[in-house]
Structures are given as structure tokens and as C-alpha cells.
Amino acid sequence: MEKREILIIGAGPAGLAASIEAARTGAEVLLVDENDTPGGQLFKQIHKFFGSAKHKAGTRGIHIGQQLLEQTKEAGVEFWLNTTAVGVVGDRQVALVRKNEDGISETIVVEAEKILVACGGAENAVNFDGWTLPGVMGAGAAQTMVNVRRVLPGRKILMVGSGNVGLIVSYQLMQAGADVVGIVEAAPKIGGYCVHAGKIRRAGVPVYLSHTVLHADAGEGSEEVSSAVIVQLDERFQPIEGTEKRIDCDTICIATGLRPQIKLSTLLGVKNGFIPELGGWMPIHDENMETNVKGVFAAGDTAGVEEASTAMDEGRMAGVSMAYDLGYLTEEEAAERKQEIAERLKALRLGPFGERRQNAKDRIVAEGKKHE
């Protein structure tokens, strides 16, 4: 068994930012990620981020990620890639399966005084008839294909879901050379930011509001998607007969939201609350991102699905809190830093979009306080 002061699971925006904050104070930090490259979803984000100068607004996500990665090196963060957290074997003891350079996996148990679960979210599926055909995939998968692996998943894409993920991935698929033949949205309005919608509208992409995919079909003699039938929905989200339209497409991307990945935190004994705005069941936590289990923290999409900017600041908050709890920061230093981060988080949760998330966060934090 290995021992560390801090173990962080997931090297996405939250985990990277947390590891930097904590390691800079002198704390001993081990950061693990199941993938062969760090960054989580951050390195797939080739668009410029919103926010203020403090949030590095106007900088592309991938460049923000590269800066964070540099900072983990400077701060002396210990990094294990190809390392999957598979379970919990004792009090604050996490079982990790680590693949070494020879491709051989071994189990290592790490006991840590502080554990941050920052393993992100999982995409929600929708099960229309034909959803198992090759060519139907998560929007996140399509984004990984074009932006990381440089593979075009198809030429004619039908996007399901008009939240920011659906809008941004549609845009990026067009940038990669595909055409997006339409965006299908069950709600009567566009879910994401209208500036993102504006970009894809100018590119001539129709948005089918109050519509859903009825079924996806393979062409004659083919076993892959070659078209989809969409249908209009009434106010109670029931299909309206006679409004079916067939759309030619070779790929259907599903962008119908994400939910927090809670299995690891649940095994650590963390209680979950139900917050629909942030993806459903999620670990309850306080303002410091600490859960009802002392010493166990959650941040980023695991602690409620938001965006990369909020994930980074939640990670920073957890990093500072863990370092302070371990005695690496004075009360004044920690309070000042926490105040700074809290203000930035608050700024990111302003406006008609942010208020909903702020309100949801307030509810989960109130829930978290009950358990203190």
C-alpha cells in the first residue's frame, strides 16, 4: 500500500487545478487519470472560453489546459496516467489499477489523508429505435474523434440536443469538414447560449425545436445509419402523428445532457442529493467542496454538471481547502484565497443561465451543511 497526503482522481480541469493549488503549498499530491493523456474534456475544447480575464476568457480551452499541465510540473504534482480507480478497500483507501509501460496492469492501494473525486460526468443516452446502429454516438465521443483523434465520424451529422454541448460540437464538426444537417431539440427553445446557436444558424443549420428522433434507419443492404425520422412533439412531449420527416444522415450525435459520475464517491461513503439542474444524483458537499465524509472532496462535473471554467475554480477551492486542512496554509492565507475563488465562481454563475446553477448549488451546499 502506498501513502500520500492528497489523492486526486481525475486529471480534467477540476483535478488539474486542485493539484496545482495544493502542491504549490508544499502538500504531497498524487493525481491519477484512467486515460493515456491528461486533461479530461478540457483538451477537446478548441473554442474560446467565456468569462473575464481572471477566468482566462477569450483563450481556447486546449490552451488553458496546456498551461495547467505546465503548472502541475512546476508545482511538483506526482502524475499517474493509465490508472483507473476501481473501488474502495478501507478507510480512505482507494484501489487503483495502473497499467505500466509494458502494458501490464497491477493493483495499487493508495491511502490518503485527503481524497478529491473529480472524475467528471457521463453522457446521457436516448433510446429511440435504431439507437444501437453504428453511426449513433455521444456528442462527446464525436468531439473526441475530431478534436483529439483527428477522425471525422461522418459527413452528414444529425445532432440531438441544443444545449451548449450540442451547439459547440455541431460547430466543431463543421470546422472539421462535416456538414450538420440539423439539430433536434425536444424542448420548445434552444437550450444553450444563443451566441453558440447564432454561429451554427449562420452556417445554415436548421434547428428543429419541439422535435425528437423517432427512429434511425440503416440503408438498403447496410448496417449503419443512413437516415433518421424525426417527429414534432406536442406540449406534453408526445409525438404528433403526421409530422414525421426523414432526414438523410450518416451519423447521429446525442447531446442530451450529462450526469455526475458518483460511483466512487458513493463507495467512499458520500451521500447523494438529487439536483435536476446539475444532472440528477450528485455528492452533497459544502462551500469548500468537502462532502459529508470528512477528508473526501468532490469537484467539477462529479459535483454537479456545469462547465470547464466552474470546474477549474471548484478544483482550486478543493485544493486550497485540502492544503489548509493539512496545515500547509495559515487561516488568513486560506481565507483570502478561498474568498478570491468564491468570488470568481459567483461571477460565473450570474445571469439567467448562471442563476439556475447558482440556485442549484446553494441547495446542495445547504444539504451538505446539514451533515457537518
Add this chain to the structure above:
Amino acid sequence: MSDITKTGFLNSAELREAGRYPSEERLAKGPTAVIECCQNIPCNPCETACRFGAITVGDPITNLPVLDESKCVGCGVCITKCPGLAIFVVDKSKDMATVSFPFEYLPLPEKGDTVKAVDRAGQYVCDARVLRVNNAPANDSTPIVTIEVPKELSDDIRSIRRLNLSEEDEKAELLKIDDWSAVPDDLVVCRCEEVTAGDIKKAIAEGAATVEGIKKRTRAGMGLCQGRTCSKLVSRILGSQTGMKADEIKPDTARMPIKPVSFGVYKE
């Protein structure tokens, strides 16, 4: 005014009505920024980018940017800084107007090319000549394309048709059909264990009232992905069959290993 959450944009008349479009007098004097940012999102790089102090967001950061048209020189630096690509520069000072817009698609047009100008809905408006393509390093891969268009169309033209689209793509049309069918019972819900919607409904009819109970009866969620794909779908079917609300449907029990591992790792 149309609802921006239905269209994704406001047209020029609506922007004017909302007081968010430069005056005709200012546009007639020379290039000026047109900021088509219409939702209160927390963002202010435009304010930071303008060295003439012509754009104000202020506090809170969710304020809509306000353009001081007397200070704006139409330099276009803000075009590439706006993460929403919602800023344009329009100039109506000469016989023909110019429209400058961000264009992040390859291939890029070249100076002198004739391109198809489109409006905010991507609809073809007219052919236009490319005057400039600015892809300076400072733009951080957001090229600015400037095209020449008739003055009366310059308030509506906001981009050009992507150059990699074939003629055939332009004619993609929708076919009306009537092969309506409901989601069948043989639809696979858990792909790893090949459990169908019918299997799940049957388990519910037999008394399964939790995701865990359905898992025990059908193996849904016990395969390679450990429910990552199907658990939400199973929850939805449970909700629709029983009328249970989403917050009454608990996730299935987490068990080690939460990710599939090979037997080899257990050897010690």
C-alpha cells in the same frame, strides 16, 4: 420581437428596436463594431480588448456590452476576442458597404474571390467579393473575412457559405413519410447484456420497483459499461411505467470494481 431562444439570433430590425445597433449616422461615417450579444452571460473580453475604451460591460460581468460609437474606430480587434463570435464590423461610408465577420472554417476564401453571402439564418443573400482575409497570429486562429456588399443588405449579411459545401448539400431536403411506429418492446436498452425494453417492463410488472431490482432480474447494467449507458434509460422506463418521480428513483448500488478490470489484476 422574435424569441431569441427559438431562432438563435435577433435580426437587424430587432437589434435596432432593442437599441443595440449603431446609428445610421455613425455607420455612414466609417467602420463600426456591431455587437450582437443578446443574453446576459458572464463574459467581458470585448471590454478588455478595446484599447479605445469604446466597449463597456462593467459590473456585474453579465451586463450586455454597450458600444460608445463615438469612440469606436472599427479596428475589429473585438471580433476575434469575442468567444461567442458575436461581433461584426460594418462600414457604410462608401458606395458599397463592407461587412467583416469571424470565419473559423477551412478552406479560407482569398482576397478577390466571389463568395456567397448569407444572413443570420445561413440563407443565401447575394454574391459578394472578398476584400480582405486577416488571419494574423494575434487573432488566435479566428480569421476575419471582409466582404463588399450592397449597402441595403449590409445589416443582414453576417457570414458566407462554407467553401467545402457541395451544391448537393445545399439542396438537402426533408421527405415526408408516414411510417409512424412506437418504441418497440424488442428495443435493446442495455447493450452490454442485450436487455430489451420489454424485459425491463416485464421485470417492473413482476414487482421490480428500483433500478437495482431491475438489475437483479434482467442483468441490465451488469455488463462491460456497468450501467454507464443504460442506467439513466432504465430509470426513465421505471418512471414512465410506475409514475415515480426522478428523485424517487435511486441510482443502483455502487460496487467494486466500478470499472471493468481483467482477472489478472486479482492474482495477488
